[in-house]
Amino acid sequence: MADSLANRVAVRDRTVVAPATPVRARRSRARLVPLLYTAPALLFYAAFVIAPWLHSLWISFWDWNGIGVATWAGLDNYREILADPALRLSLVHAFGLILFYSVIPICFGLVLAALVANVPWKGMPFVRTVIFLPQILPLVAVGSVWKLFFDDDGPFNALLRAVGLSDLTRAWLGDFTWAYPAVGVVGTWVSTGLCFLLLYSGIGKIDPALYEAARLDGAGAIHEFWHVTVPGLRREMSVAATVTVIAALASFDVVYVMTAGGPGESTLVPGVAIYRLTFTAGQVGTACALAVVLSLLTCAVMFALNRLTREKT
Amino acid sequence: MIRSMTRLSLLAATASVLVPFYAIVAASLQPQDNLSPGLAWPSDPQWHNYVDAWSTGGFADLMRSSLIIALGVVPLALVLATLAGYGLAMMRLAVRGPIFALLMLGLALPYESIVIPLYYDLKSIGLLNTYWAVILPLIGAFMPFGVFWMRSHFESLPPELTEAAEMDGATSRQILRQVLLPTARPALTTLGLLYFMWAWNQFLLALILIQDPAMRTAPSGLGKFIQAYGRNIPLLSAGTIIVIVPVVILYLFFQRHFVKGILSGAIK
Numbered sequence: 001m002a003d004s005l006a007n008r009v010a011v012r013d014r015t016v017v018a019p020a021t022p023v024r025a026r027r028s029r030a031r032l033v034p035l036l037y038t039a040p041a042l043l044f045y046a047a048f049v050i051a052p053w054l055h056s057l058w059i060s061f062w063d064w065n066g067i068g069v070a071t072w073a074g075l076d077n078y079r080e081i082l083a084d085p086a087l088r089l090s091l092v093h094a095f096g097l098i099l100f101y102s103v104i105p106i107c108f109g110l111v112l113a114a115l116v117a118n119v120p121w122k123g124m125p126f127v128r129t130v131i132f133l134p135q136i137l138p139l140v141a142v143g144s145v146w147k148l149f150f151d152d153d154g155p156f157n158a159l160l161r162a163v164g165l166s167d168l169t170r171a172w173l174g175d176f177t178w179a180y181p182a183v184g185v186v187g188t189w190v191s192t193g194l195c196f197l198l199l200y201s202g203i204g205k206i207d208p209a210l211y212e213a214a215r216l217d218g219a220g221a222i223h224e225f226w227h228v229t230v231p232g233l234r235r236e237m238s239v240a241a242t243v244t245v246i247a248a249l250a251s252f253d254v255v256y257v258m259t260a261g262g263p264g265e266s267t268l269v270p271g272v273a274i275y276r277l278t279f280t281a282g283q284v285g286t287a288c289a290l291a292v293v294l295s296l297l298t299c300a301v302m303f304a305l306n307r308l309t310r311e312k313t
Numbered sequence: 314m315i316r317s318m319t320r321l322s323l324l325a326a327t328a329s330v331l332v333p334f335y336a337i338v339a340a341s342l343q344p345q346d347n348l349s350p351g352l353a354w355p356s357d358p359q360w361h362n363y364v365d366a367w368s369t370g371g372f373a374d375l376m377r378s379s380l381i382i383a384l385g386v387v388p389l390a391l392v393l394a395t396l397a398g399y400g401l402a403m404m405r406l407a408v409r410g411p412i413f414a415l416l417m418l419g420l421a422l423p424y425e426s427i428v429i430p431l432y433y434d435l436k437s438i439g440l441l442n443t444y445w446a447v448i449l450p451l452i453g454a455f456m457p458f459g460v461f462w463m464r465s466h467f468e469s470l471p472p473e474l475t476e477a478a479e480m481d482g483a484t485s486r487q488i489l490r491q492v493l494l495p496t497a498r499p500a501l502t503t504l505g506l507l508y509f510m511w512a513w514n515q516f517l518l519a520l521i522l523i524q525d526p527a528m529r530t531a532p533s534g535l536g537k538f539i540q541a542y543g544r545n546i547p548l549l550s551a552g553t554i555i556v557i558v559p560v561v562i563l564y565l566f567f568q569r570h571f572v573k574g575i576l577s578g579a580i581k
Contacts, residue, residue: 033485034399034401034405035400038397041397041456042397042412044456045454048453049427049456052427056429056430116319121319121323129568130327131326133330136560136571138514138560140532140556141532141535141556141557144535145334145337146333147539153546189330193326193330194576198576243579252516252517257539271425274429284433291423295421295423299418
């Protein structure tokens, strides 16, 4: 299917040839036409994404405060990322967020989708509308909502007090232990609806004959879930994982608004660290090195997920 | 039994999305000297908080800036993505593979990894602190998704559609304009809405590349607003609602497009 349009254009090139121009020259020109259509988009992409990324790579080899003269630093900035506990921690935090942004939402979504799949309900459109809502909201506003929710005097503590758990109340976002999971929960809140709807639509595409066969073999609901539903959703799960993992590693908005990386460094993520290094610490070289490391790690994870699912199908 | 269980689990999921919103709306209507809003609905709703938040946060300017940036991005990005999607769909050169791979990388690249050099590059050519500082990079960053989106639309069309035109010797430009574009309206609407929403919601690029607070997007303005009025929970809640409402309205009107676009866009 991918080449059908290309082949059709190719056929036309062979049949309609102007007698004046040599066949070969005309054909090679026609072959270049698609490239011309693609060029403007690629130009913008190269100028505002690829070029800045390469520039980031270049800056990462220099010791530069953003204003003064830069001195060559070789790989020093990268060594600093490995040596500096805070920067190392930021990368660990980014990967830890995968649990909140990807693993938990996919598990929730999977169970929910499997439960709901065969029970039609009039209320479903409403549920779908609400559950998808977090996907379209500005993440800053989402962070703001949850910052207020977890505030010392906010609704969450009020809720705990109302059910008699006032011992548990605390300033969640100011707590060295609890700030990180509190920030993570927001990721779960944002991703779960997306994962659920992806998997829900995937279940509809599983061949009903597989379920019938399983039932004829006397399989129970649990057996069906593990042996028909889960394998049948491998593609949707890998898509959900890819999208949410990228979001987890690139998280900035929510953390910046809720805790700005604090207290201490307990919620520091690479995005916030890059911002701090550039605009408050004046270590632009290190910031760019961290940016390079983050993007390479993201691409590596995406590649691994891609490979993982391709091998199995 | 199973039926009621599934409904219950769906309702629980729905409630977990809505509860924080309820809490924030309730908080936004409390008197501004109330520092611990809790969960209760205010006995005397202070609608005036919204007026205060609107003026102290400068949201009129912020909304206008968000709109300018979004409207600056959408038309050009749509045209470029359509052309490139068509180009890729009919391309059979060896560079097709590398172009694909390069665009794929763009889907995974975090904004954090390009925003710092963009800051210095745009500064050196004098575009920092202008709307262009956000519009141009966003168009570039939006290309991978849009190109793949339009390409898969063009490739999903039945071959017969273009064959007749090709027999008549139509040029690729004629085919695109007269045969393919009329079929692309739903795909373009979806893409345009997603582009609009992503541009309107943009935070990081606007925060760093535009220093004038009034020229930033509404979410970036909200970020600053939160830092400035950290303890005034009713005011902050009202400001947050103000930023959320326009996107929610757009979503409710074009829900089908948003859901379909994000779900099937992810799968491609």
